[in-house]
Amino acid sequence: MERQSDYNRLAVDELNQLARQWEDRYEAYKNRNLKLDMSRGKPCPEQLDLSADMLTILQPGDSIQAADGSDCRNYGGLDGIPEAKELFAQMLGVSRNEVIIGGNSSLNMMHDTISRAMLHGVYGSQSPWGKKEAVKFLCPSPGYDRHFAICELFNIEMIAVDMLQDGPDMDAVERLVREDDSIKGIWCVPKYSNPDGITYADETVDRLAGMTAKARDFRIIWDDAYTVHHVSDNHDQLKNIFAACKAAGNPHRVFMYSSTSKITLPGSGVAVMATSEENLQTIRKQIAVQTIGPDKINQLRHVRFLKNMDQIRLHMDKQAAIINPKFELVLNKLESELGGKNIASWNKPNGGYFISLNTLDGCAKEVVHLAAQAGVTLTPAGATFPYGNDPRDRNIRIAPTFPSISELETAIDVFCLCVELVSIKKILA
Numbered sequence: 001m002e003r004q005s006d007y008n009r010l011a012v013d014e015l016n017q018l019a020r021q022w023e024d025r026y027e028a029y030k031n032r033n034l035k036l037d038m039s040r041g042k043p044c045p046e047q048l049d050l051s052a053d054m055l056t057i058l059q060p061g062d063s064i065q066a067a068d069g070s071d072c073r074n075y076g077g078l079d080g081i082p083e084a085k086e087l088f089a090q091m092l093g094v095s096r097n098e099v100i101i102g103g104n105s106s107l108n109m110m111h112d113t114i115s116r117a118m119l120h121g122v123y124g125s126q127s128p129w130g131k132k133e134a135v136k137f138l139c140p141s142p143g144y145d146r147h148f149a150i151c152e153l154f155n156i157e158m159i160a161v162d163m164l165q166d167g168p169d170m171d172a173v174e175r176l177v178r179e180d181d182s183i184k185g186i187w188c189v190p191k192y193s194n195p196d197g198i199t200y201a202d203e204t205v206d207r208l209a210g211m212t213a214k215a216r217d218f219r220i221i222w223d224d225a226y227t228v229h230h231v232s233d234n235h236d237q238l239k240n241i242f243a244a245c246k247a248a249g250n251p252h253r254v255f256m257y258s259s260t261s262k263i264t265l266p267g268s269g270v271a272v273m274a275t276s277e278e279n280l281q282t283i284r285k286q287i288a289v290q291t292i293g294p295d296k297i298n299q300l301r302h303v304r305f306l307k308n309m310d311q312i313r314l315h316m317d318k319q320a321a322i323i324n325p326k327f328e329l330v331l332n333k334l335e336s337e338l339g340g341k342n343i344a345s346w347n348k349p350n351g352g353y354f355i356s357l358n359t360l361d362g363c364a365k366e367v368v369h370l371a372a373q374a375g376v377t378l379t380p381a382g383a384t385f386p387y388g389n390d391p392r393d394r395n396i397r398i399a400p401t402f403p404s405i406s407e408l409e410t411a412i413d414v415f416c417l418c419v420e421l422v423s424i425k426k427i428l429a
């Protein structure tokens with residue numbers, strides 16, 4: 001029997017025969033007591049080694065003065081040291097007075113942004129968002145589960161919008177935002193999106209910047225987490241949304257975020273937020289109550305280590321050299337094991353941390369379950385949708401960066417086998 005035939009065209013006894021073969025192989029894997037994890041987008045130890053100098057870059061006796069003369073060992077500098085602002089402003093394509101440097105996590109900054117908006121509103125709000133009968137957010141899906149968790153925490157109703165190949169379905173976004181003033185925002189991971197690896201087209205960026213929003217304090221949460229995280233030589237280009245918002249006469253619409261979590265050391269990185277000066281003035285006053293200032297020593301370490309955009313690019317090339325073979329391995333395996341069978345489709349991203357795969361409708365949960373039984377942990381099916389509910393039960397997020405090549409090879413073999421088994425059962429049902 002030809003391996004790559006469309007399973008939907010196979011006769012029932014051919015499918016049954018295949019199912020028996022796959023079941024035998026599956027049982028063999030189960031007996032190996034594997035313990036492999038492809039669930040979270042974490043750098044592997046070799047990637048972290050690239051930032052080893054971060055641990056020693058500041059030595060006793062070194063100058064710990066920031067560019068403005070302030071002593072980084074002491075309190076002060078609420079929104080970041082000047083050289084960190086300069087570097088991360090360049091990374092996001094904004095000016096240095098349009099950024100705030102935060103703590104170690106951009107997710108933390110996003111959470112706090114939403115929290116403040118619910119309690120106090122944003123610049124230009126007539127009342128706190130939380131005082132409204134309902135607050136809703138658009139959630140391009142599949143998307144980042146931790147964004148959706150923030151909405152759940154604050155009781156913000158999530159409206160799923162389909163992700164297309166050029167970004168969110170903008171016809172739906174424009175219609176919803178125009179009609180409903182309780183829709184206060186949209187989550188966007190605009191470059192190498194989590195999990196699809198899609199980069200928004202210029203037209204999508206322009207439409208988001210220029211669309212008519214019924215809520216006058218509508219905000220785009222622009223989580224540019226993977227802005228320099230290429231995995232191939234083809235680098236996607238993302239249009240600058242802040243410039244587009246200004247050009248469209250909506251200069252306060254976007255809150256941009258990024259961090260060095262997957263550039264240097266996750267958990268010990270530096271996070272950044274960029275937005276209009278008016279937005280920042282409002283936010284600074286609120287942050288000033290929350291903290292006397294961020295970890296300036298960590299900011300200084302980052303600037304001394306990363307230096308400038310050219311160095312960041314070189315550093316990220318080294319990261320890519322480590323993870324590119326892992327992406328290639330997964331993509332080649334998917335092609336050789338599942339290609340042509342009409343049971344799964346997947347994206348081939350140029351960057352980011354994930355490969356997103358769609359099974360036949362109604363199969364994702366069972367695939368993740370079977371893989372777990374054989375010792376391979378995947379992100380829970382549904383996690384990439386609001387409320388953990390993938391209406392077609394088909395999306396699975398594969399995170400190839402953390403396991404070693406040999407672990408990954410076994411894990412993806414088990415995964416493909418599970419897709420085969422569940423698909424055949426689905427077709428036979």
Ligand code: PLP
Nearest residue numbers: 105106107144189194225259261
């Ligand atoms: N945003 C996206 C899209 C992510 O995928 C992640 C981590 O996986 C984060 C934010 C978390 O970033 P940070 O470590 O800066 O909180």
